[in-house]
Amino acid sequence: MATENLPLAGVRIADFTHGVAGPYAVMLLADLGADVWKVEKPDRGDPTRYMNVSEKFGSDIPRSGGDYFLAINRNKRSVAIDLRQESGREAALRLVAEADLVISNFRPGVMDRLGLGYEACRQVRPDVIYASLSAYGENGPLASQPGMDVAVQARSGVMSITGHGDSGPAKPGASIADFSGGAHLTVAVLAALYQRKVTGEGQELHVALLDSMMSMLSNYSVAVIDGEEEIQPMGSGHPQLVPFQAFPTSDGHIVIATGTNRLFRDLCDVLQAPEIMTDPRFATNNARVANRAAIVALITAKTSMRTTDDWISVLERAAIPCSPVNTLSQAFSERQLLEQGMVEEMSHPVYGSVHAIGAPYTFSGSRPPIRKPPPLLGEHTEEVLSTIAGLGPDAIAALSNGVVTAQPTNALLRQSTKIEE
16 A cells, blocks of 8 residues: 555654553554654653563664564654753644644643643644543543553453452453553544544544543443442453353363354354253353353363364364464464464664564555654654754754764663653
């Protein structure tokens, strides 16, 4: 898909996000064709530049960033500006004046204190769409509190229903508060862009990670609020459907998901277990939920007799929803084989070949391409501030404290795990 044909081609974003949720949202918009100017602290940059678990990466932090930064910052241009300086704020407002969108995820009030709040931005760009993201929202007793993904997950209740009953609270392996918040912000931004096209007016919008997490728990809301039930953790199981979980095989695990009575009967045929099908304890889904332990034990006795591949073969032929329980490396490899384009390769100027999960959508059969690798810190400072903000070389050098061509210094190469606001 050519860049000019991408849905958001021509949309320009002044990006003041950092960490995970905000940069992920902006990356989704960048994948759709938006031109993103990622404003970062000189000599330090986005905190995710320091988040790294792979020995292959992290030798050039923060100039290049660790594996986390590489994963969620493609298709952006990095601009190093010190927003604590008046000249930095003025330069940032020059970018805002040329932007369709301003996006930030500082705690409420921080952008106002920097002189970059909605009212200040609207003075230089009256139809600007000003989008912000925070942990707990703009109002209320928690608004000023810092929040990380795990804290939001805990407050939302999701950790209380994750894991097994005797294991204590468990965090899902994925950072679902951050990524669901980023996805919801993207939806809101796209709606605001459409509304501005209709009305000609911009607006301010906000998404809270906690609200996003609560939305992800909507299927339990009626049972808990109106039915006065508490949902208990049950591993891979589902509180409202049985069988709907992982079962052991002779060499691993397989997930079997029967959401209807017909699928349950089909499963019994595949398992060659008429005694399970005709047992009155399992006649309906509600009955199976009430007798969960008994039916799980009977199915486990069957599935543990054959390999995962054997079960996948027969269950897929019967059109019963199923899946092997993959490791992440197996899942990424499988995705590469099943559909080219979802796992993509990009060329990084420091690390060479780096793989990335592609955009999760196609348009007329084409997936949006990775146009740029994640930027070096300040890599595009001169380019953006000269062509967009109209600043000269001396002013640019002063704004970025010299971080224009992203050359490393001793300070840049110091490893750190400190996450700053």
